[in-house]
Amino acid sequence: MAKVSFIGLGVMGYPMARHLKAKGHEVTVYNRTAEKADRWVSENGGRAVRTPREAAEGQDIVFACVGNDDDLRQVTLGPDGAFQALRPGAIFVDHTTASAEIARELHRAAKEKGAAFIDAPVSGGQAGAENGVLTVMCGGDAEPYAEAEPVIMSFARACRLMGPAGAGQLTKMINQICIAGVVQGLSEGIHFGKRAGLDIEAVLDVISKGAAGSWQMENRGRTMNEGRFDFGFAVDWMRKDLAIVLAEARKNGAQLPVTALVDQFYADVQRMGGNRWDTSSLIARLER
Template sequence: MAKVAFLGLGVMGSPMAGHLAKKGHDVTVFNRTGAKAEAWVAANGGQAAATPREAAAGCAIVFACVGNDDDLRSVVLGADGAFAGMERGAIFVDHTTASAEVARELSAAADAAGLRFIDAPVSGGQAGAENGVLTVMCGGEEATYAEAEPVIMAYAKSCRLLGPSGSGQLTKMVNQIAIAGAVQGLSEAIHFGKRAGLDIEAVLDVISKGAAGSWQMENRGRTMNADKFDFGFAVEWMRKDLGILLAESRRNGARLPVTALVDQFYAEVEAMGGKRWDTSSLIARLER
């Protein structure tokens, strides 16, 4: 069992850190809102630290799951950042969905400090984190990944190294592109079926068994039909991810016309008051 730290106790980080504690790891947590860290310790054991540097001291692996590039830099760099407290050879695993650029930046900073870095964004949402069945996409060195993977598997069902630093973030972008198109297609399909007077529950049951079947259809089709969106991966989080990947596409020359259009559709959902709705709420702009 390892001595580890977890930085960021949001809807994803809190249960992920909890699974580490349940597996027997010695976990120190940090959260910008200290009360959250204290509540986590009360529920899971371990200890809370006042700064990322203090949390990282003496740890073999430091995990982070925060909001964006700037949040990540704030907990990693500087006098109170995690890198300042980590011992040479320790590993930093970043689960934040961030840019490939910041992954490469922090990997270089880690290397200069004698540390090791893995960018490891996740897919599976809050439910995946709570149930310990996340999919983890990693970038970094093979030897570093091999050491980190057994610990990551405390909250994952699948974990894979995809290439050098930044590859995990780039793979997460591929994931979000595929999801955006799938949810829009499912939204239009359900909307069309309703207008055609079909029994949508029956339709989904039939077509989910064929080529149209998908995770989105199985897990979101019925809630979309029922106009329920108060759960899951929030629209504002998806827009953050789409902004990152659209910026990357401008750098690498990839053409993403459907993804760019879906991003604008999500902007319409936000204007409807749906910032915190699940991403399946794309159907709302067709129905309301």
């Protein structure tokens, strides 16, 4: 069992930290809104602290899951950031979906302190976090990864080191590229089927057993057909992720025409008021 902290108790971090406690780890939590950290402790035990720096003091592993690059810099490198108290030999595991650039920056900063940094974005959404079955893609050095992996598996069903610092974030970018294209294709297929007068549930039941089948079809096809989007991974979050993807593509020269187009389709959904709708709401812009 390890002494761990979790920084950021949002829709992902809250249940991820809970799984760590349930597996027997000694858990300290920090959240920008202190009341949420206090509520987590009242429900799960452990202790709450008031700064990321306090969260890192004396810990073996410090986990984080915050909003974006700027939030991550604040909770790590800021005056009260975790890196101010990260001890030699400690491991900082970041589950934020962020840029590969900041992953490399924090990897260097941790090494200067004799500590380690692993970028470890996740896939599986809120349901995956709640059920402890996330997929975790990691970048960093092999030795600290091997030490952290059994603890990460407290809330994951799959975890893999993809390469050096930043490789986890780059893998997550590929994940989002693939999701964007699949959801748009599924939206167009369902929209086409409706216009053709077909029984969409029957269509999805048949084609999901063949080459067109996907996680999105199995888990979102029915709700897309029903026009229900008040759950899941929000459009605002997807646009944040796709902005990171497109910025990286501009650096490495990758051609992402479909991803760029789908990003603009999500902008249309935002203009429709769907900022917090699930990403499957791409179909709404076809049927408005």
